[in-house]
Amino acid sequence: MKLLRIIAATFLAVTTLAAFTTSSSNAAGTYSISCKNDAYGMQLGTGYTDQAYVYNAAFAAGGSGLSGSQISGSYLIGGPNAGHQEAYVGNDCIYAGAADTNGTAVVAGDVARLAVNAIVGAVSNRIDMAYAAQNASASATGLTFSNQADGVSMSANNMVAGLSFWGDYGNSNIENTQTFTGVRLDSNKYSGDSSAYSIGVDKAFGKALIGLVVSGVSADFITTFNDGTYKQDLDTYGIYAAYKTSMLQIDIGFGQGDTTVNTTRRDLGNDKTISGKTTGDVEYSNARVAAHFSKGRFTIVPSISYRTLDMDLKAFTDTRPSDDSSTVVGGAATIFSTDNATLTTTDDNIAARTVESETMAVGLTIAANLGKLVPYLDLAYESEDTTAPKYKAEAGTDGTAADLAASKASSSVKLGAGLNFNLSSHISGGIRGGWVTGRDDWTESYVGANLRVGF
Numbered sequence: 001m002k003l004l005r006i007i008a009a010t011f012l013a014v015t016t017l018a019a020f021t022t023s024s025s026n027a028a029g030t031y032s033i034s035c036k037n038d039a040y041g042m043q044l045g046t047g048y049t050d051q052a053y054v055y056n057a058a059f060a061a062g063g064s065g066l067s068g069s070q071i072s073g074s075y076l077i078g079g080p081n082a083g084h085q086e087a088y089v090g091n092d093c094i095y096a097g098a099a100d101t102n103g104t105a106v107v108a109g110d111v112a113r114l115a116v117n118a119i120v121g122a123v124s125n126r127i128d129m130a131y132a133a134q135n136a137s138a139s140a141t142g143l144t145f146s147n148q149a150d151g152v153s154m155s156a157n158n159m160v161a162g163l164s165f166w167g168d169y170g171n172s173n174i175e176n177t178q179t180f181t182g183v184r185l186d187s188n189k190y191s192g193d194s195s196a197y198s199i200g201v202d203k204a205f206g207k208a209l210i211g212l213v214v215s216g217v218s219a220d221f222i223t224t225f226n227d228g229t230y231k232q233d234l235d236t237y238g239i240y241a242a243y244k245t246s247m248l249q250i251d252i253g254f255g256q257g258d259t260t261v262n263t264t265r266r267d268l269g270n271d272k273t274i275s276g277k278t279t280g281d282v283e284y285s286n287a288r289v290a291a292h293f294s295k296g297r298f299t300i301v302p303s304i305s306y307r308t309l310d311m312d313l314k315a316f317t318d319t320r321p322s323d324d325s326s327t328v329v330g331g332a333a334t335i336f337s338t339d340n341a342t343l344t345t346t347d348d349n350i351a352a353r354t355v356e357s358e359t360m361a362v363g364l365t366i367a368a369n370l371g372k373l374v375p376y377l378d379l380a381y382e383s384e385d386t387t388a389p390k391y392k393a394e395a396g397t398d399g400t401a402a403d404l405a406a407s408k409a410s411s412s413v414k415l416g417a418g419l420n421f422n423l424s425s426h427i428s429g430g431i432r433g434g435w436v437t438g439r440d441d442w443t444e445s446y447v448g449a450n451l452r453v454g455f
Contacts (some may be wrong), residue, residue: 002448006338019213033324035093035100035269035344043346057440075445092184092268094396097403099183101392102276102318103223103263104352106188106406108311109387114172115217115234116309118196120253120286123213124166124305127242127251129420129428130164130209168198170448178407178441180224183268186403188389188441190230192221195428197270202240209242213255228265228274234282235259235312247292259311264320270324276350301365308358318348355387363414372423378416378434384409412439416446428452 036043090098098106177189195218202211217234238255263276290303324343363380388408416434429451436444 004405015159027426032270033248033343034267034272034320035096036267036320036346036348037269037324038344038346052203054334066150076155095184095394097334097391098186098188098225098406099227099265100269101226101390102265102348103190103221103226103228104261104276104278104313104350104353105391106225106389107190107219107221107223107230108232108261108313108353108443109175109355109357109389110174110324111194111219111232111234112123112311112355113359113384113386114174114194114219115196115282115311116284116286116307116357116359117282118170118172118194118214119198119236119238119255119309119446121214121308122170122196122198123200123211123214123238123240123253123286124288125168125213125432125448126166126202126211126213126251126452127209129166129430130202130204131242131244131249132420163201163203164452165201165453166199166450168200168448168450169196170446171195172444172446174442174444175440176407177443178404183225183227183266186391186394186405187225188391188404189224189408190221191224192219192230200240207244209251211240213238213253215255215257223263223265226265228263231262233260236282236284238284241443249290249292250288252285252287254283256284257282259313261313265318267320270321271373272321274318274320274348274349276316276318278314278350280311280313282309282311297369299365299367299369301367303361303363303364303365305361306359307361308356310354312358313353315352316350318350320345320347357384357386359384361414372421374420374422374430375419376420378414378418378432380414380416381411382414383411406443409439409442412436412442 005030039224073424083121107244157285171196174194176189176320178187178189180187180189196215198213198215202209202212215234215236215238217236219230221230225232234257236255236257238253240251240253243247243252259280259282261276261278261280265274266272267274282436284307286307287301288305290301293300297375301357322344323347359382361380361382365376365378367376368376386409389406391406414434414436420428420430422428429449431447431449433447434445436442
């Protein structure tokens with residue numbers, strides 16, 4: 001019995017070790033060479049991905065019992081004819097779709113949406129605060145309104161020629177929640193955060209308000225789908241204008257700027273890091289119409305708004321490490337013949353890409369004027385058209401139904417709340433936060449703050 005236990009324990013250990021070794025091999029390719037090695041990569045076509053060969057000098061000498069191609073110096077190690085389920089560059093290389101895709105193809109559309117929401121949100125909040133301050137002693141700030149006066153008089157705005165200066169900062173934590181099992185199964189799962197600041201100056205002309213704004217948006221994501229990272233910075237400058245009567249408020253804005261993107265992902269053949277960098281141009285515009293109804297301390301503001309951002313990313317190169325010689329299992333001689341022995345890799349050319357996020361929103365804000373403090377609730381239904389993610393096509397099929405189509409959201413609901421304050425005629429501002437729900441494969445929460453200072 002003791003002998004049987006020892007045998008069983010030994011069998012279990014060997015089985016576990018074999019499973020671990022197989023998993024590691026699949027994670028980094030069969031021979032630890034790049035998925036795009038010049039000598040024998042998946043980019044060379046189905047002749048290399050459906051069946052694969054390895055060089056062996058002993059076979060070239062004519063070993064006994066060897067057939068045709070083996071005697072010529074190579075023998076089949078994978079593909080349907082050999083009864084194996086691994087090819088030369090590794091299963092992960094062949095079956096990778098999303099995992100072999102640069103992050104710009106999957107993430108850039110959502111970054112455009114986050115950016116326009118942050119920029120336009122900051123400007124809209126500023127306009128609301130400006131119109132809320134009906135006179136120097138007004139206590140209403142932020143998303144609260146009064147229809148007791150037709151004119152506009154902003155407190156503490158005479159710093160330079162009647163100009164008012166303001167700033168806004170916000171942060172969003174987001175996650176694509178699509179199922180992720182492994183790099184061989186398509187998914188556009190990623191997570192991270194996006195932060196934004198806006199600095200502006202404006203001036204009131206009776207019922208009208210005109211201003212300039214400079215904004216910066218920074219996105220920092222972990223891209224689970226390709227075991228990499230995605231970092232993008234946008235810098236924009238724009239102009240906005242608003243007009244308010246006793247009941248209606250109309251505001252518009254537009255701007256432009258530039259962006260830089262830095263990406264990394266893992267070469268599923270040799271586990272090395274593939275890196276890419278590109279730049280692009282950005283344009284945005286927005287419009288909003290709101291009505292104001294007051295009863296006692298409460299103000300109800302229904303609104304409809306539109307915002308869009310276009311981002312043109314330039315073509316660039318995904319750079320792969322150039323030398324596989326230090327990582328090839330068993331050395332180059334076990335794989336390549338002397339006539340085909342290069343171990344360099346080919347970089348990936350990433351095409352130019354244009355993404356757009358366009359949103360129509362119907363919203364409702366309910367605020368209570370409590371003097372120096374003004375709490376409010378903010379609700380909105382948003383219908384969007386954002387450029388969808390796009391995976392690279394797989395070089396082969398893994399025969400599983402678990403692969404996922406890239407998700408494309410079309411609508412969402414925003415639930416928010418905030419507290420605005422007016423400490424004095426010189427300092428006012430507010431804090432806000434909320435959640436985005438109902439967007440396909442998506443969770444998002446945000447916080448923000450704004451401050452107005454004058455003398």
